[in-house]
Structures are given as structure tokens and as C-alpha cells.
Amino acid sequence: MAGGLVALLDDVAALAKLAAASVDDVGAATGRASAKAVGVVVDDTAVTPRYVEGLSAARELPIIRKIAIGSLRNKLLLILPVAMILSQFAEWALTPILMLGGTYLCFEGAEKLWEALRGHTEDASGEPKDEKTVIAGAIRTDLILSAEIMVIALNEVDHEPFVSRLIILIVVAIMITILVYGVVALIVKMDDIGLALADGATGLREKIGRGMVKGMPMVMRVLSTVGVVAMLWVGGHILLVGTDELGWHTLYSFVHHVETAVKDATGALGGVLGWITNTFFSAVLGLVVGAIVVAVLHLVPRRKAEAHA
Template sequence: MAGGLAALLDDIAAIAKVAAASVDDVGAAAGRASVKAAGVVVDDTAVTPRYVTGFTPQRELPIIRKIAIGSLRNKLLIILPIAMVLSQFLPWLLTPILMLGGTYLCFEGAEKIWEKVSGHDPAAAGPVAEQGADHEKSMVAGAIRTDLILSAEIMVIALNEVSDQPFLSRLIIMIVVAIAITVMVYGVVAIIVKMDDVGLHLATTRTGGVAGLGRGLVKAMPVVLSVLSTVGIVAMLWVGGHILLVGVDDLGWHWLYEQVHHAEHAVSGWLPAIGGFLGWLTNTAISAVIGLAVGAVVVAIMHVIPRRKKAAAH
């Protein structure tokens, strides 16, 4: 009896060790997957603040919370089930679906540029607070739609990184990645958009250098948010163009990707000390141009051509 109990305890200890090792493996794999998707996380962080620009300070955090909840739903309730099923049974379909999302990002980025150039920018209609709750709902919905595409790329990149894991491990890893990245992105966004309030608090409740720092933050944040808004538009073109660039290569048309790779490699050799950065910058710039070109075509189809036809009819 004692021998049987000892054997049972040994088995339990062995199972516990395996479970602990599995937890370590899942944690390490989730870390690798998150790092691999870090580039898109930066884009997501840059894109989101423009959706709260112009709102009253009291509405900023509630709006970010709504977008964050929508982002988590995107990842866990929409993207994750679809990605897991497709990766298990139809892995070849992931690339075309991701390219459709990339095309939408290109369209949205190009549409923002067209609105500014053509004078149809909704932001020019007046302060957001004066446009009512419907406008807030529209902005939140637009942010969640954009997040769906960015989150899809994050999740697919992360999934590719752990594709060698068993199904259950993959599922757990992806849930961890989804929660961790959402908390990180929208935590950073919340800090960015509330930094002016922090500065105002320091300027009015402190003295000396701390108060000066607060006044500096208050003055700097409108500029920072304006720059981030522009970066967000560029990021949509960049990410969308890069999705399409990689997608066409995965589908078998290698010429364009090879030309970009050659240009990236050539530029990286100019200054070895910063060659990696120059190569990345080259790839990013070309991806953004591709995104702008594709987005401009979709904008023309969706807006310019119908508007001209309508004007001609009148």
C-alpha cells in the first residue's frame, strides 16, 4: 500500500513538473509571439490617439475604454476563432483574408489624406464635443474597425510564430498575447492622451521646476497628438502596404517583394553603423507608397468617381 502511494505521489510529481514546464513553454512562446508582432503594436498605438483628438477631457478615458473593450472582442471573439480554425484546416486562406484587411487599411489612410486635400475633412466641421453622441459612437466604431485589421495582423503574426505548438498550447498562447497586447497598447494610449491633464495638475499644484515641467507638458501635448494623428495615417498606409507586399509574395508573385528586398539590402550597406535602420526605413517607405497607391484606387472607386457622376447628373 505504501509502495503504491509512493508511486502515485511520484506520478503526481512528474505530472506537476511537466505542467510547470508546459507553463514555462507557453510563457516563452507568448513572449516570442508578442515581440514578433511588436512592429504592428507600434502602429496600433500610433493610430488610436487620433480617434480621441478633440474630445472633452472627461470623455477621453471612457472612449479609450470602449475602444479597448472592442479591441479585445475583436481578438478573442472574432479573430482568434477564425484564425485557429483556418490555421488548422485551411491555412492557405489566411493570407488572402489578411490582404483584404490590408487593402481596407490602405483605403482608410488614403481616404484621410483625400479628405484633407479635398476639403471634406469631418474634423473641420467643428469641435467634436459639439457634434454630439452620434459622432462619438461613429468615431469609436471607426476605431474598432481599424483595430480589427491591425489586431488581425498582430494575431496572425503571433500565430505564425507558434505554429509548431500543439493546438491547445497555441490557443492558450494566443489568448495570452491578445490580452497582453491590448492592455499594453491602450494603456500607453491612455497615458498619451491624459498627459496634458497630468501637466495641468503639476502646473497648478506644484512650484518651481515641477510646475515648469507641467506647463511644458500642457504646451507640448497638442503638438504630440497632432503628430501622432499624422503618424497614424501614415502607419495605416505603411502597414496596409506591407501586408499586401508580403501577401503577393506568399501567393507566388515574388518580383515586387524581391525588388523591395534588394533596395533594402542596398541601402543598408551605405552606412553599416545604421544600416539596419536605413533598410527598415526603405522597406517602410516603399510599403507606404504601395499602400497610398492601392488606397488611392479604392478611394477613387468609392468616392471620387461616384461624386463626379452625381455632379454630372445634376
């Protein structure tokens, strides 16, 4: 009896060690997957604040909360099941689907740029934004960025067993959503924080508070611009990498060659300047593709309509 109990305890201890090792492995893999997706997290954080520009301050956080819930729904209910099924049975389909999303990002970024050049934006009419339209547009754009985050994470852990992959992607989805929309909420409420600091204060605290209030409109304009550039950059990079994975290596090889040459020629700054080089060419590709889609969807139909009139 005693011997059997000792053997049972040994088995339990062995199982506990195995479970602990599995948890450690999943945690490490989650960290790697999250780190690989950091670049897209930055883009997502830059894109989102522009959706609450011109809205009532009292509605900013509720709208961001709704967008965050929509983002989590995108990741867990739409992207995760599709990614897991495709990675298990049709891994070849992930790249073309991601490239379609990248093309949409290029289109949206180019369209915003075209509207700015024409002096016509969504807010030019002076009418208040419709919250449902704002939230729907933000969630639609988030779907593309979230898809890239999830696919990048999936590619990093594709060697893991199915259940481990599933757990890792769920953790990544939750962590990144909290990170992105926590930072976004902080950015859009920074002026309120500044007012709270300056209220009834004197000296340095008052100066900091007033500086935050005065500086936030400029910060929001910069973030809005960065958001548009980020759409072109991320969309172009998706297309650049996708064409290479599908067997057309010309564009990717050219950019990689220039990036490597810049790294080799600039010494200690090589890593940063190489990244900037890759980002520049990705954004240019995104702008070209986006401009083509804008022309097809906007300019060609308009000219046909004018010719008919």
C-alpha cells in the first residue's frame, strides 16, 4: 500500500513538473510572438487616436472602449478561428488573405492622403461625426492590423502543438489589445490630465499641466499623420513580404539589397537606418498600390460620370 502511494506521488510530481515546463514553454513562446508583433502594435496605436478627433471629450473613452471590444472580437472570434484552421489545413492561404488586407490598408491610407491634397476631409462639412460610423471604420481598419499581428505571432509559434498555439494566440490577442487601447486612451485624455495638474497649482506643476493642454492638439495632428503613413507602411510591407513568399522575389530582393547596403555603410546606426530604408520602400509601395486602387474606385467612375453628363 505504502509503495503504491509513493509511486502515485512520484507520478503526480512528474506530471506537475511536466505541466510547469509546458507553462514555461508557452510563456516563452508568447513573449517571442508578442515581440515580433511590436512593430504593428506601434502602427495600431498611431492609427486609432485619429478616430476620436472632433468628438466630444466626454465620448472619447466610451468610443475607445467600444473600439477595443471590437478589436478583441476581431482577434478572438474572427481571426483566431480562421488562422488556426488555415494553419492546420491550408497554410498556403494565409499569405494571399493577408495581402488582400494589406491592399485595403494601402487604399485607406492613399485615400486619406488624396482627400488631404484636395482639401476635402471627412470633417470638412463641420458636421459632427456619427459615432457608429467612426466605430465601424476603426474596427474595420483594426481587423487588418489585428490580422497581421495574429499571423506574425502564429508564424513565430507554428512549430508548437495545436493547443499550445491556441493558448499563445489568445494570450497575445488579449495582451496586445490591452496595451494598444490603454496607450490610446492615455493619449486622447492627456489634455484632461494636464488640466487636472494645472488646476489650482503653481510653479512647475502648473507649467507642465498647461504645456500638456497646449501641446495635445499638435500631438493629435502628428499622430493623425503618422496613422496615415502607418497604413501605407504596414500595407506596403505586407505586400512586399507576401510577393516574396508567393515566389516573386524581385521587389523584396531589391529592398533587402538596399537595406543591407545601408546597414553595412553606416556602422553603429546601421540597424536603425536599415529599418528606415525598409520602411521607406514599404511606404512607397503602399502609396503606389493605394493610389491605383483609389484611381480605380474614385477617379475612373467620376470621369465616366462627367463624360456621360
